[in-house]
Amino acid sequence: MIRLAVALFAVQAGFHGFTAALPVALARAGVPDPQIGLIVGTAALVQVPAAFVAGIVLDRLGAIRVFTVGGLAYLAGCAILLLPGVEPGGPDLPFVVARLFQGIGIAGTLPAALSLVPRLVEPGRQGFGLAFVSSAHNLTLVALPPVSLAILGAASLHGVAAAVAGMVVAGIVLLRIVPLRLRPAGDGDGARPRGGSVRPAAARRFGFAFRPAWTPLIAIILLYVAHWGVIVAYLPQRAEAAGADIGLFFAADGIAILAARVPTGWLADRTRPIVLVAGGLVVTALAVGLLTLPPSTPLLVAAGLLSGGGAGLVMTPILVELSRRSDDADRGSAFSLFSAALAGALSIGSIGGAPIVGAYGFEAALLATLAGLAVAAVVTAADRGLRDRPAASPRARS
Numbered sequence: 001m002i003r004l005a006v007a008l009f010a011v012q013a014g015f016h017g018f019t020a021a022l023p024v025a026l027a028r029a030g031v032p033d034p035q036i037g038l039i040v041g042t043a044a045l046v047q048v049p050a051a052f053v054a055g056i057v058l059d060r061l062g063a064i065r066v067f068t069v070g071g072l073a074y075l076a077g078c079a080i081l082l083l084p085g086v087e088p089g090g091p092d093l094p095f096v097v098a099r100l101f102q103g104i105g106i107a108g109t110l111p112a113a114l115s116l117v118p119r120l121v122e123p124g125r126q127g128f129g130l131a132f133v134s135s136a137h138n139l140t141l142v143a144l145p146p147v148s149l150a151i152l153g154a155a156s157l158h159g160v161a162a163a164v165a166g167m168v169v170a171g172i173v174l175l176r177i178v179p180l181r182l183r184p185a186g187d188g189d190g191a192r193p194r195g196g197s198v199r200p201a202a203a204r205r206f207g208f209a210f211r212p213a214w215t216p217l218i219a220i221i222l223l224y225v226a227h228w229g230v231i232v233a234y235l236p237q238r239a240e241a242a243g244a245d246i247g248l249f250f251a252a253d254g255i256a257i258l259a260a261r262v263p264t265g266w267l268a269d270r271t272r273p274i275v276l277v278a279g280g281l282v283v284t285a286l287a288v289g290l291l292t293l294p295p296s297t298p299l300l301v302a303a304g305l306l307s308g309g310g311a312g313l314v315m316t317p318i319l320v321e322l323s324r325r326s327d328d329a330d331r332g333s334a335f336s337l338f339s340a341a342l343a344g345a346l347s348i349g350s351i352g353g354a355p356i357v358g359a360y361g362f363e364a365a366l367l368a369t370l371a372g373l374a375v376a377a378v379v380t381a382a383d384r385g386l387r388d389r390p391a392a393s394p395r396a397r398s
Helices: 002-011 021-028 033-061 063-081 093-119 123-154 157-176 212-242 246-268 273-291 297-324 331-350 354-360 362-382
Strands: 203-205 208-210
Touching: 002 063, 002 093, 002 123, 002 157, 021 033, 021 093, 021 123, 021 157, 021 212, 033 063, 033 093, 033 212, 033 331, 033 354, 063 093, 063 157, 093 123, 093 297, 093 331, 123 157, 123 246, 123 297, 208 331, 212 246, 212 273, 212 297, 212 331, 212 354, 212 362, 246 273, 246 297, 273 297, 273 362, 297 331, 354 362
Parallel strands: none
Antiparallel strands: 203 208
């Protein structure tokens, strides 16, 4: 599991290596905010259909192949940004195409890595395992934005792309150089619901599996993550204009997620998910409120800590519950649907927020996402499964 986590960290540089560097580079070249939002949001837009395709392939061909294809997509995005003449302020098309490949990459790599976890750990430790591997993805968010901004300042966006490509290659090699030791499919994979009866096979359409029990979990993610689409697309250049260090925001956010991941994974194996999810929504709302104030480095650090802490509280129990409501035959589709929800929410925030930012400003677009957090809280309260104590918890067995 450690090797999977390290490989995921390296490969996800293909996405988070550009989270801060790309919008800042475009803003320095004089590209307007709405245009930057459309370019950045392209990755999330393509991630939605790509995630459904990834789910079909994951269930049929396996996670390691899909992980590799996702890494190759990241490399294709880097290659485009390394082409001569591709410079910020020039034609938008190369940046749009690069973001398309980055969207395809994250649509494959993250679900593939998550779907491997239940076959690497015991069923009663899925919360810890999913939290541990997810933290590798979050660690990339901690490390890469400040590092990529430093490379951008010292060299150029070409330098960022070259460094990212090297990390992606290293991650692919690390995962594939020695086969992972996986438990046999269906061996205690959580295929039985809490009542103990055998769970029926998931319905499939065009090869993609779907269970109605996934719907509220996916809805919560879609409603919750919309604020992050606004932040990623529009906060870097806003902070840059105010002289605040946006790299420290992303670092604080990622550190807080890392700090929360393993404890929330441990708690997700033992306590009611609703407690963690509801708490995370409240903390995130506080972070959103802070980011509507004039940006300064201390404020961004405080908002990043709140944002990351909220993400750790929300994401881990949702991932664990999604795994428990699936089995090995359809878990690829479940985590791909999770990825599609992430992408859809980012598209809503970045692309859907573009006209609001253009007409009313960043603050208005960010405040609009509070409505999504409120509806997510309603969905959380209405889902009975989130109010149940996990069957694998020590207290549930006693």
